[in-house]
Amino acid sequence: xxxxxxxxxxxxxxxxxxxxxxxxxxxxxxxxxxxxxxxxxxxxxxxxxxxxxxxxxxxxxxxxxxxxxxxxxxxxxxxxxxxxxxxxxxxxxxxxxxxxxxxxxxxxxxxxxxxxxxxxxxxxxxxxxxxxxxxxxxxxxxxxxxxxxxxxxxxxxxxxxxxxxxxxxxxxxxxxxxxxxxxxxxxxxxxxxxxxxxxxxxxxxxxxxxxxxxxxxxxxxxxxxxxxxxxxxxxxxxxxxxxxxxxxxxxxxxxxxxxxxxxxxxxxxxxxxxxxxxxxxxxxxxxxxxxxxxxxxxxxxxxxxxxxxxxxxxxxxxxxxxxxxxxxxxxxxxxxxxxxxxxxxxxxxxxxxxxxxxxxxxxxxxxxxxxxxxxxxxxxxxxxxxxxxxxxxxxxxxxxxxxxxxxxxxxxxxxxxxxxxxxxxxxxxxxxxxxxxxxxxxxx
Amino acid sequence: xxxxxxxxxxxxxxxxxxxxxxxxxxxxxxxxxxxxxxxxxxxxxxxxxxxxxxxxxxxxxxxxxxxxxxxxxxxxxxxxxxxxxxxxxxxxxxxxxxxxxxxxxxxxxxxxxxxxxxxxxxxxxxxxxxxxxxxxxxxxxxxxxxxxxxxxxxxxxxxxxxxxxxxxxxxxxxxxxxxxxxxxxxxxxxxxxxxxxxxxxxxxxxxxxxxxxxxxxxxxxxxxxxxxxxxxxxxxxxxxxxxxxxxxxxxxxxxxxxxxxxxxxxxxxxxxxxxxxxxxxxxxxxxxxxxxxxxxxxxxxxxxxxxxxxxxxxxxxxxxxxxxxxxxxxxxxxxxxxxxxxxxxxxxxxxxxxxxxxxxxxxxxxxxxxxxxxxxxxxxxxxxxxxxxxxxxxxxxxxxxxxxxxxxx
Numbered sequence: 001x002x003x004x005x006x007x008x009x010x011x012x013x014x015x016x017x018x019x020x021x022x023x024x025x026x027x028x029x030x031x032x033x034x035x036x037x038x039x040x041x042x043x044x045x046x047x048x049x050x051x052x053x054x055x056x057x058x059x060x061x062x063x064x065x066x067x068x069x070x071x072x073x074x075x076x077x078x079x080x081x082x083x084x085x086x087x088x089x090x091x092x093x094x095x096x097x098x099x100x101x102x103x104x105x106x107x108x109x110x111x112x113x114x115x116x117x118x119x120x121x122x123x124x125x126x127x128x129x130x131x132x133x134x135x136x137x138x139x140x141x142x143x144x145x146x147x148x149x150x151x152x153x154x155x156x157x158x159x160x161x162x163x164x165x166x167x168x169x170x171x172x173x174x175x176x177x178x179x180x181x182x183x184x185x186x187x188x189x190x191x192x193x194x195x196x197x198x199x200x201x202x203x204x205x206x207x208x209x210x211x212x213x214x215x216x217x218x219x220x221x222x223x224x225x226x227x228x229x230x231x232x233x234x235x236x237x238x239x240x241x242x243x244x245x246x247x248x249x250x251x252x253x254x255x256x257x258x259x260x261x262x263x264x265x266x267x268x269x270x271x272x273x274x275x276x277x278x279x280x281x282x283x284x285x286x287x288x289x290x291x292x293x294x295x296x297x298x299x300x301x302x303x304x305x306x307x308x309x310x311x312x313x314x315x316x317x318x319x320x321x322x323x324x325x326x327x328x329x330x331x332x333x334x335x336x337x338x339x340x341x342x343x344x345x346x347x348x349x350x351x352x353x354x355x356x357x358x359x360x361x362x363x364x365x366x367x368x369x370x371x372x373x374x375x376x377x378x379x380x381x382x383x384x385x386x387x388x389x390x391x392x393x394x395x396x397x398x399x400x401x402x403x404x405x406x407x408x409x410x411x412x413x414x415x416x417x418x419x420x421x422x423x424x425x426x427x428x429x430x431x432x433x434x435x436x437x438x439x440x441x442x443x444x
Numbered sequence: 445x446x447x448x449x450x451x452x453x454x455x456x457x458x459x460x461x462x463x464x465x466x467x468x469x470x471x472x473x474x475x476x477x478x479x480x481x482x483x484x485x486x487x488x489x490x491x492x493x494x495x496x497x498x499x500x501x502x503x504x505x506x507x508x509x510x511x512x513x514x515x516x517x518x519x520x521x522x523x524x525x526x527x528x529x530x531x532x533x534x535x536x537x538x539x540x541x542x543x544x545x546x547x548x549x550x551x552x553x554x555x556x557x558x559x560x561x562x563x564x565x566x567x568x569x570x571x572x573x574x575x576x577x578x579x580x581x582x583x584x585x586x587x588x589x590x591x592x593x594x595x596x597x598x599x600x601x602x603x604x605x606x607x608x609x610x611x612x613x614x615x616x617x618x619x620x621x622x623x624x625x626x627x628x629x630x631x632x633x634x635x636x637x638x639x640x641x642x643x644x645x646x647x648x649x650x651x652x653x654x655x656x657x658x659x660x661x662x663x664x665x666x667x668x669x670x671x672x673x674x675x676x677x678x679x680x681x682x683x684x685x686x687x688x689x690x691x692x693x694x695x696x697x698x699x700x701x702x703x704x705x706x707x708x709x710x711x712x713x714x715x716x717x718x719x720x721x722x723x724x725x726x727x728x729x730x731x732x733x734x735x736x737x738x739x740x741x742x743x744x745x746x747x748x749x750x751x752x753x754x755x756x757x758x759x760x761x762x763x764x765x766x767x768x769x770x771x772x773x774x775x776x777x778x779x780x781x782x783x784x785x786x787x788x789x790x791x792x793x794x795x796x797x798x799x800x801x802x803x804x805x806x807x808x809x810x811x812x813x814x815x816x817x818x819x820x821x822x823x824x825x826x827x828x829x830x831x832x833x834x835x836x837x838x839x840x841x842x843x844x845x846x847x848x849x850x851x852x853x
Contacts, residue, residue, distance in 0.1 A: 023750075025662075025750070028514075029511065029512075029513055030513065030748060030750055031489070031513065031747060031748045031750075032508070032511040032513070033489065033491075033508075033746065033747065033748075035491065035492075035746065037492060037493040037494070038493070038494065039474075039493055039494075049466065049467060049468060049469060050460075050467060050468035050469070051468070051469050051470075052468060052469065052470035052471070053470070053471050053472070053473075054470070054471075054472045054473075054474065055473060055474075056473075056474055056475055056476075056493045056494035056495075057494055057495065058494075071469065127666045127667050127668045128662065128663065128666040128668055164663060164666065164668035165668070166667050166668050170787075170788075171667075171668050171669070171670055171787055171788075172787035173657070173668070173787070204787070209786070209788075209790060212792075212816075234601060235601060239462075240601045240602075242462065242463070243462070243463040243558065244558060244594070244596070245596070246596060246597055246598060246599055247599055249599075250599035251599070323472060323474060325460070325468065325470060359784065360782070360784070361782065362781040362782035363601075364600065364601060364602065364779070364781055364796045365600045365601075365603075365796060365812065366782070366794045366796055366812060367782070368781065368782025368783070368794060369782070370782065370783075370784035387786040387787065387788065387790065388786070389783065389784050389785065389786050389790055389791060389792035389793075389816070390782060390783050390784055390792050390793065390794070392782070392794050392814070396599070422561055422562065422590070422592075423562065423590075442814070444792035444814060444816060
């Protein structure tokens with residue numbers, strides 16, 4: 001296949017992408033775009049430094065390998081380097097989407113489906129809307145000088161309706177979306193979209209400014225997903241920990257950081273936005289318990305961080321596209337469901353805030369969530385909608401404040417956006433979980 | 445049939461930094477091509493990553509005409525404008541030398557910190573040509589330094605950033621500023637005792653994003669902007685001048701929009717002395733809603749151009765922060781992540797890294813705090829001004845903006 005130079009570790013990732021985007025402004029077709037592109041990312045490691053190249057001309061892969069090899073210093077013992085020893089060698093083909101592939105659906109059928117939902121937006125309160133259907137199928141092949149040769153695919157599709165809502169002087173934007181794996185799953189979503197649109201309109205009509213303060217906060221599955229991702233998920237990405245003794249001590253495996261009811265999992269084998277049958281180094285996707293019954297039990301790894309910290313590979317080295325190197329990222333990250341009915345959890349709350357949907361979140365020492373739809377909880381009931389700028393909490397304290405998780409549970413994938421980590425944005429990830437109650441969060 | 449071609453070539457050399465050492469070198473050479481064809485008031489598009497022949501892309505765009513997407517607007521044409529904003533870009537070798545030097549000093553003089561992430565040099569060339577005589581070229585080259593700063597004794601993911609973005613790198617200025625910055629970082633000071641304080645920012649993304657949403661011509665026309673119906677009304681402090689600003693000096697992006705429009709002086713005034721004087725539009729929205737066309741079409745290299753956002757920028761309206769503060773303590777926001785506006789203009793944001801600031805120098809690091817206000821106050825009575833950034837060596841074209849804001853510990 002390729003000539004790998006002696007004394008160096010080399011891997012090559014080739015990505016072949018098929019994408020469709022069909023967009024409407026109100027009921028006018030704005031765009032119908034179908035693209036197929038290819039690109040390659042090449043890595044060479046001499047035991048001291050990595051050398052990377054990203055190219056769009058696949059015929060130049062060998063040339064790129066040779067060019068990077070000239071920059072490197074061959075190391076006769078490279079195969080005994082701890083990182084190189086750590087690489088899994090996998091051979092095989094995992095093509096799950098050869099059948100029911102989005103590439104086989106005529107674009108006209110996709111457009112017709114999208115158009116069929118537009119009448120739901122014909123409401124006087126919706127003064128403008130943009131809507132789009134998107135799909136993506138990517139086939140990746142990874143070859144390494146250690147012998148890895150894997151080919152695998154992933155597929156997603158989805159519809160997003162962006163709404164501009166005006167009810168008198170109350171104005172806001174809203175978004176309703178649904179993502180899936182197969183095109184068929186995007187059909188017959190009239191009930192789902194109607195309900196979400198209605199909630200968005202009601203919110204704009206009735207929402208009042210929140211009284212800022214500290215509240216018990218109940219998070220819906222979407223908000224639980226953002227909370228998990230931002231408050232703790234990024235902490236579990238172990239590239240932040242390499243060479244950092246303080247972090248290693250603070251986040252030592254076995255440490256108790258939450259109540260027994262709290263279990264957090266990252267699972268690359270879940271179909272959806274975060275599906276990663278092999279990561280971008282060719283490591284098999286895995287299910288990793290990051291927190292089990294309140295105790296820290298695992299971390300997310302690339303080969304380099306796994307070797308550096310002496311912990312098992314988890315298959316979390318991911319790149320946003322062929323233009324970038326793989327770094328440690330989440331796949332599908334969620335809080336495991338509990339055993340309490342949601343209605344019981346709400347019933348015991350005299351006062352609080354329920355966060356239904358979220359615009360964005362962030363996670364440093366303070367994690368944040370900007371709610372899209374939030375509601376008051378009064379005397380055991382979800383009542384009036386409230387406008388909230390931002391909800392914040394301290395990442396070191398908040399997990400210990402989780403005191404209830406519901407038996408109701410939902411994993412979600414989204415259309416548009418994704419996870420950002422420095423220059424690599426947006427990476428598709430899956431998230432979600434149960435309804436989760438946090439005893440104290442700052443609500444502004 | 446008219447034809448239009450867009451090409452984007454990006455070459456990059458980047459050094460990835462871990463534990464204050466370079467551990468990877470990345471080179472990129474990416475070519476993207478987009479083709480549009482126009483016939484009988486319709487538009488067809490195609491595009492590819494890589495050097496696909498033009499005739500294949502044209503054939504594909506012609507097939508895309510069958511979607512019957514209307515585009516009855518006059519093509520931008522009869523203009524040749526080639527600009528190069530950096531004739532002497534830094535080479536990869538020069539950047540490597542600078543990077544090694546910077547990291548050597550950081551390891552030697554600041555062992556209490558760990559630095560990681562990326563230093564890069566990028567060269568870009570955009571062209572947009574068509575059969576109506578349009579011939580635009582934008583070339584540029586810039587350096588980007590973004591290093592995560594982490595205190596070795598801290599259990600945070602990161603504690604701050606060192607950053608610089610520009611077309612050249614003056615090492616003396618870089619160290620003069622960053623030595624002060626790191627000294628201030630190591631000097632914890634309490635928040636001044638006051639509910640409301642002057643707060644200065646050099647990148648108020650939430651404000652720019654909120655204003656760009658409200659100044660979108662389409663939203664204005666359909667009534668979903670909070671500014672709808674307020675054209676020619678005095679909305680804000682009479683010092684404020686806000687423009688759609690396409691000047692690449694400030695943003696390292698082309699001077700033309702995705703319909704090939706070039707603005708006079710690369711700007712269009714939207715708010716003049718606090719009065720709303722315009723909203724931004726592309727050709728379609730200008731025609732549909734009878735608004736002035738401001739050349740604000742967005743989209744990817746292979747998209748049909750459309751109205752989304754636009755680059756907007758406050759004009760400098762004030763001079764000398766220190767004199768303006770007149771001895772009052774102020775805060776400088778270095779890192780604020782996760783804040784937002786509500787739809788009616790209320791604003792709140794946590795500030796993860798902030799400094800006590802005297803208008804020229806940063807004095808010490810303050811504890812985390814939350815700042816809050818409302819759009820009407822931020823750009824009304826609580827607006828202090830937009831100042832040229834004379835003292836903080838963070839990047840070309842950055843301004844500093846001051847507002848009085850409510851501070852919560």
